[in-house]
Structure formats: C-alpha cells, structure tokens
Amino acid sequence: MQTALEILQKYWKHDKFRSPQDEIINSVLEGKDTFGLMPTGGGKSICFQVPALMLDGICLVISPLVALMKDQVQRLQKLDIKAIALTGGIKSDEMITLLDNCEFGNYKFLYLSPERLQSDWILERIKNLPINLIAIDEAHCVSQWGHDFRPAYLKISNLKTYFPRVPFLALTASATKTVLEDVIIQLGLEQPILFKKSFARKNIAYMVFEVEDKLYRMEQILKKNPQSSIIYVRNRKSCYDIASQLQTLGFKTTFYHGGLSAKEKEKNMNLWINEEIQIIVATNAFGMGIDKSNVKTIIHIHLPESIESYYQEAGRAGRDGNKAFAVLLTSPSDKAQAQSQFINVLPDKKILTQIYIKMCAYFQIAYGEGINEQYSFNLNHFCHKYGFPTLKTYNAIQFLDRQGILSLSQEYSEKITIQFIIPSKEVIRYMSLNPKEENVIVTLLRTYPGIYETQTSINATLIAKKSNNEENMILSILEKLKNNEIIDYHKKNNDASITFLEIREDERTINRVSKYLEKQNLQKVAQFESVLNYVNEKKVCKSKLILGYFGEKTNVDCGICSYCISKKTKPESTTLIANQIIEILKTQDLSSREIQKLTKKTEDDVIFALQNLLDKDKIAVKPNNKYTLKR
Structure with a gap:
C-alpha cells in the first residue's frame, strides 16, 4: 500500500503536508472519529481524499455546496480518480445508474448533499456500498448555533447505525466552542480526536480605512501593489x-458574478489565473475552488454580512506565505446601506409562506405533488409577477434551500424549446437534401419522441454528445432549421433552476421550519453587529479582533494591521499634521484628497492624522464625505 506522502506526491505534486493534515490523515487511518477545524485555504479536502485513496472501497463525502462538489469531482476526474456527485436535478433513473457505477465500477468518491440521505431508497443503496470513510464538509451546518444550520445534517448520525466501524471525519472552517461541542453530539462522534489550526494569518495585514472616495483609494492601493488582486462587491451592477x-484608470480588469454563463466565468477566471489581468471584480459567487497562491490584495468596498464570510474571502490572499493585504474601505453611509441589504430584507414566517405558495402556483404544482421536479427560474420575473421584493424573496428561497425543501442552482442557463412544424415525410425529404444535418435531426427525433406534437425542452449539450458534434454546431443547425421553417425554435435565458425536494404542503411545510427561520434571523443580526464592531473598534488590533471572534485568545498584536501601523506613526508627526488640518478646516470643509494637497503630506500620514482627529471627536465627516471641524 502506498503511503500518505506518496499519494500526495503522485496526485497533488506536493512534497509535504501542511499541519495538521498529516495528523488528521493518521487519525482517520487508525479508524478514529476525527474533527478538523481548519481555516479557509487550509486544505481540508486533502484530509479525506488521501486516506480514501489508501483504503479499499469508496469515500462518502457529504457537502451542502453544489458548486464545491462539482469542482472537486472535476478535479479528481482530471487526476484519473473515479468520482461522482449526486446533485439536484438528476433524474431517478440517472441516479440509479450512478449508484450502480459506485457499487460495481470501482469508484473512490461519492459526493452528495445531506438532503439526499432523506430519500429511503438512496439510503438503502448507500448501505450496500463498501464505504471506507464518511467525510462531513461544512460540519458547522449540523449545529443550530452555527451560522448556516441545515436540519438535514441531523440525519447524518443515522449512518453510524449502518457503518459502526467506519470513521467519521467532520471538517469546517468556522466554529465557535459552542458549535464545535454541538456538532460532536449531533453527529454522534465517538471520542473524536480534535485537530484545530490557528485562525491567525500572520502574513495578512488587515486594513480598515474610512474614506470618502473609494475609487481613488483603490487606485492608490492597486498602483502600490500591482500584483494579482480581488475586489469584492455587493452586487452584479457594482461588478460592471x-x-x-x-x-x-488603466488597470487590466475583468469581473465575475453568478449571472455569467459557465463559459464566461471560465474565460474571465482564466484571464486572472493566468496573470493576463491584474484585477478581478467579483461578488461572493467568486471563490469556490480557487487555487491561486500569489494573490497580493483583497479589497472589500462594501461591508460584508459576517466575519465568517469576510475571513474566508480575505483569506484568499497570501496563500504563498508572502505579505498580503486585506483591505476594507468604509464610508459613513455604509452602515445604513448594509442594514438595508442584510437585515431589512430578512423574511419572516408570513412572507416565507406567501413566497412558497406562489412559487408552487408559478410552476403549477398541485398540493401533495412536485417532489424531484426541476424548473428553470428567473427571479426577477417571479418577483415582478407577484409584487415581491427581490432581496427578501431571494433570502426566502435560500432559506428553503438550506432546509432541504427545494434546491436552488444559481448557474446561468439557456432554455431551448423546439417543435417540428412540417410533416415527418417532409423532414425525411429535408434530411436527404441536407445529409450533414441528418445525424443531428435523427438524434433529436429519437431523444424527444413528442417533438412533433408540442414545444419540447431540449438539452443541446446532450444532443451534441449523442450526435458526436460540438454544441455550437447544434445551435447553428437549429437556427438554420428555424430559418427554413422546419422547426419552431425558442431560446430563453434563466439565471437559476429550482428542484423541489418535497411534496407541496403549504403552511404545513413552513410551520415545520419556521422556528429555524427565527433563529437564523437572530443569528444574522448578531453577525452583522460583529462586523460593525470590527469596523468601528479603533483601539484593538484587527487581527486580534478576528481571532477573538472565533474564540482564539492572544495577547500579541499582529504588528501589520491598520491599527498597529497607526501606533507606529510618530506621535509628534501625527500631532503636527493634525494641527495643520485643524487650521485648514477653520476656513472650509475639505475632502482628504484636498487636505493632502494643501498639507503636502503623504496620503497615509494624512489618513492617520484624520483618523486620530475623528477618534478624539475634534472633526466629523459630513454626508458629502468632506471633513469639518466640530464646533
């Protein structure tokens, strides 16, 4: 049998493990239940992938993140490792085939969401598989005290009954002491060995700057640090x-958000990965599976919704160990805007019920039906039709997704429907005159037998695969058939798809999960308050604030964050500049850029002096982002 290090070298080309990867792997190989609390970027997947390849049988990986499952399966497949993911939208007959492959095809990894374990027939099939390890990713979801509780995770402990000798490996990047203890109980872990890696990222300088011109400040930062950078923004419009x-301003820049097609996402990401551009502007949809070690700067220009998400996104900088910067730019209006986006849009039980019932009506799902039905979904169209506020509706649907009532896939899709509008004998005649199109037309007719009678949704990728053609060729032929009046052909863009995982039961469905909604909303408010504390606290090291949030105590300041740098500034220098600023502001209100120009000091010196004056309550920032003396 190959050693763990040999497996690592063979497939991942690394010469050594990061701590505590090797300790976790050894614990699993000894058959012990294990808990790994590792910050983002710590290499959690290696902890179950390596031992699974060393053991006979298949590793069962439970994860709530469809995008992450798909990404890991694709990565394993590229390494010639056999892996499968049972994600939403897969039909029952296809799922049976996939599970047959797992049982008889020498597969090494089976990824599935926790909701899949609620299907008795899937559970029965899994019981017959030669499981060698059960890995639970995002394990904090099992705790109702965690920031992303999913009730379906509570069912995972049932696997202990069927696989009493198979080790459980629970992994998460964010868990307080309370959450950690709850996860151990809820998963039924037996005397688990706990491995906890420090949340400290000693090479990342956490910076918080209050500025009135964020674009100007970004320009200064990005010119000073011309290496790879990510700018996180709140929405798609801000991306553009x-x-x-x-x-x-002359920067090589692209963007990334959930509304882009798969091809556009891949193209834009590769431009950035391959160093053809410096900056990628992105929503939080960007980050899953990113493997780029030399990111120098992460800039957030809007307040994040939680310290967990901020730490995860900021943690994509400096993975090569070199000094990197995580910058959060704020302005006086940010709190109200973030409050409007994160807190005021939380759905209550009443609107959750309304949205669920209207969604069932929207897709014409009868009471007691709908399970495993998949539909293309355009959020804006749905909200416009029923007069629902968009963000509150989105949050409600996300909540239903997390409770396992439905599955929301936010991948851009293009729905194609066609219908042959000429008799079959005329179609045969057309094929005889256009032999290059015959294979595609025959494939369409065999795959969709009702295509003469009604508008039929087709899968262009499937037709391309079956007819041994490129997808672009299929679309080109469809356009030609439409122009020749052979078919009626429609394309409709959708920004998501929805799969219903339970039968429709209206209030009964919502009543069952409403208690979790109340807890979620309280948790969201608490998370937002922690973000405000991180931004507003001026007398504590920023790294120390983040570590404290995750329950990690330290008496040592990081020495490189915005607070620590401000302490290093010579007091007499700051006082001198501050006095200059006071004299200037006696005559008129000014922006920081105008103050810098008049004082002829460096931008950093001016910013620190302004911050000092703000802390001492000698000046204030007006709504127009100009500084004024307090009278």
Whole structure:
C-alpha cells in the first residue's frame, strides 16, 4: 500500500503536508472519529481524499455546496480518480445508474448533499456500498448555533447505525466552542480526536480605512501593489461599474458574478489565473475552488454580512506565505446601506409562506405533488409577477434551500424549446437534401419522441454528445432549421433552476421550519453587529479582533494591521499634521484628497492624522464625505 506522502506526491505534486493534515490523515487511518477545524485555504479536502485513496472501497463525502462538489469531482476526474456527485436535478433513473457505477465500477468518491440521505431508497443503496470513510464538509451546518444550520445534517448520525466501524471525519472552517461541542453530539462522534489550526494569518495585514472616495483609494492601493488582486462587491451592477472604472484608470480588469454563463466565468477566471489581468471584480459567487497562491490584495468596498464570510474571502490572499493585504474601505453611509441589504430584507414566517405558495402556483404544482421536479427560474420575473421584493424573496428561497425543501442552482442557463412544424415525410425529404444535418435531426427525433406534437425542452449539450458534434454546431443547425421553417425554435435565458425536494404542503411545510427561520434571523443580526464592531473598534488590533471572534485568545498584536501601523506613526508627526488640518478646516470643509494637497503630506500620514482627529471627536465627516471641524 502506498503511503500518505506518496499519494500526495503522485496526485497533488506536493512534497509535504501542511499541519495538521498529516495528523488528521493518521487519525482517520487508525479508524478514529476525527474533527478538523481548519481555516479557509487550509486544505481540508486533502484530509479525506488521501486516506480514501489508501483504503479499499469508496469515500462518502457529504457537502451542502453544489458548486464545491462539482469542482472537486472535476478535479479528481482530471487526476484519473473515479468520482461522482449526486446533485439536484438528476433524474431517478440517472441516479440509479450512478449508484450502480459506485457499487460495481470501482469508484473512490461519492459526493452528495445531506438532503439526499432523506430519500429511503438512496439510503438503502448507500448501505450496500463498501464505504471506507464518511467525510462531513461544512460540519458547522449540523449545529443550530452555527451560522448556516441545515436540519438535514441531523440525519447524518443515522449512518453510524449502518457503518459502526467506519470513521467519521467532520471538517469546517468556522466554529465557535459552542458549535464545535454541538456538532460532536449531533453527529454522534465517538471520542473524536480534535485537530484545530490557528485562525491567525500572520502574513495578512488587515486594513480598515474610512474614506470618502473609494475609487481613488483603490487606485492608490492597486498602483502600490500591482500584483494579482480581488475586489469584492455587493452586487452584479457594482461588478460592471467598478471594473469599467478601473479599466478607465488603466488597470487590466475583468469581473465575475453568478449571472455569467459557465463559459464566461471560465474565460474571465482564466484571464486572472493566468496573470493576463491584474484585477478581478467579483461578488461572493467568486471563490469556490480557487487555487491561486500569489494573490497580493483583497479589497472589500462594501461591508460584508459576517466575519465568517469576510475571513474566508480575505483569506484568499497570501496563500504563498508572502505579505498580503486585506483591505476594507468604509464610508459613513455604509452602515445604513448594509442594514438595508442584510437585515431589512430578512423574511419572516408570513412572507416565507406567501413566497412558497406562489412559487408552487408559478410552476403549477398541485398540493401533495412536485417532489424531484426541476424548473428553470428567473427571479426577477417571479418577483415582478407577484409584487415581491427581490432581496427578501431571494433570502426566502435560500432559506428553503438550506432546509432541504427545494434546491436552488444559481448557474446561468439557456432554455431551448423546439417543435417540428412540417410533416415527418417532409423532414425525411429535408434530411436527404441536407445529409450533414441528418445525424443531428435523427438524434433529436429519437431523444424527444413528442417533438412533433408540442414545444419540447431540449438539452443541446446532450444532443451534441449523442450526435458526436460540438454544441455550437447544434445551435447553428437549429437556427438554420428555424430559418427554413422546419422547426419552431425558442431560446430563453434563466439565471437559476429550482428542484423541489418535497411534496407541496403549504403552511404545513413552513410551520415545520419556521422556528429555524427565527433563529437564523437572530443569528444574522448578531453577525452583522460583529462586523460593525470590527469596523468601528479603533483601539484593538484587527487581527486580534478576528481571532477573538472565533474564540482564539492572544495577547500579541499582529504588528501589520491598520491599527498597529497607526501606533507606529510618530506621535509628534501625527500631532503636527493634525494641527495643520485643524487650521485648514477653520476656513472650509475639505475632502482628504484636498487636505493632502494643501498639507503636502503623504496620503497615509494624512489618513492617520484624520483618523486620530475623528477618534478624539475634534472633526466629523459630513454626508458629502468632506471633513469639518466640530464646533
């Protein structure tokens, strides 16, 4: 049998493990239940992938993140390792085939969501598999005290009954002491060995700057650090706007958000990965499976919704060990805007019920039906039709997704429907005159037998695969058939798809999960308050604030964050500049850029002096982002 290090070298080309990867792997190989609390970027997947390849049988990986499951399966397949993911939208007959492959095809990894374990027939099939390890990713979801509780995770402990000798490996990047203890109980872990890696990222300088001109500040930072950078923004519109503004300033920039097609996402990401551009402006949809070690700067220009998400996104910088920067730019209006986006849009039980019932009506699902039905979904169209607020509706659907009532896939899709509008004998005649199109037409007719009678949704990728053609060729032939009046052909863009995982039961469904909604909303408010504390606290090291949030105590300041740097500034220098600023502000209100120009000091010196004056309550920032003396 190959050693763990040999497996690592063979497939991942690394010469050594990061701590505590090797300790976790040894614990699993000894058959012990194990808990790994490792910050983002710590290499959690290696902890179950390596031992699974060393043991006979198949590793069962339970994860709530469809995108992550798909990404890991694709990565394993590229390494010639046999892996399968049972994600939403897969039909029952296809799922049976996939599970047959797991049982008889010498597969090494089976990924599935916790909701799949609620299907008795899937559970029966899994019981017959030669499981060698059960890995639970995002294990904090099992605790109702965690920031992303999913009731379906509570069912995982049932696997202990069927696989009493198979070790459980629970992994998460974020868990307080309370959550950790709860996870151990809920999963039924037996005397688990706990491995906890420090949340400290000693090479990342956490910076918080209050500025009135965020674009100008970004320009200064990105010119000073011209290496790979990510700018995180709140929404798709900001992606386009900020990317465009930076391009105008001469920066090589692209963007990334959930509404892009798979091809656009891959193209834009590769431009950035391959160093053809410096900056990628992105929503939080960007980050899953990113493997780029030399990111120098992460800039957030809007407040994040939680310290967990901020730490995860900021942690994509400096994975090569070199000094990196995580910068959060704030302005006086940010709190109200974030409150509006994160807190005011939380759904209550009443609107959750309304949205669920209207969604069932929207897709014409009868009471007691709908399970495993998949539909293309355009959120804006749905909200416009029923007069629902978009963000509150999105949050409600996300909640239903997390409770396992439905599955929301936010991948851009293009729905194609066609219908042959000429008699079959005329179609045969057309094929005889256009032999290059015959294979595609025959494939369509065999795959969709009702295509003469009604508008039929087709899968262009499937037709391309069956007819041994490129997908672009299929679309080209469909356009030609439409122009020749052979078919009626429609394309409709959708920004998501929804799969219903339970039968429709209206209030009964919502009543069952409403208690979790109340807890979730309280948790969201508490998370947001922690973000405000991180931003507003001016007398504590920023790294120390983050570590304290995750329950990690330290008496040592990091020495490189915005607070620590401000302490290093010579008091007499700051006092001198501050006095200059006070004299200037006696005559008029000014922006920081105007103050810098008049004082002829460096930007950093001016910012620190302004911050000092703000802390001492000698000046204030007006709504127009200009500084004024307090009278």
